[in-house]
Amino acid sequence: VKKTIHLVPINLRKKKKKKKKKKKKKKKKKKKKKKNKKKKKNKKKKKRKRKRKKRKREKKKRKKKRKRK
Secondary structure, three states: OOOOOOOOOOOHHOOOOOOOOOOOOOOOOOOOOOOOOOOOOOOOOOOOOOOOOOOOOOOOOOOOOOOOO
């Protein structure tokens, strides 16, 4: 099925009205003072390992046994 194109004479053609663009007024932004707020992080508490102090025991000097050939 062929669509017929309606030919409209130029003088009867509807002119498209151009829409006028409204200029937007720019709002001035108020600057907020930043508070130095530290974010609380949900940190897991680290378990502290207790370091045991090792007692230094006096080492007994071992006599080297001489192997007899």
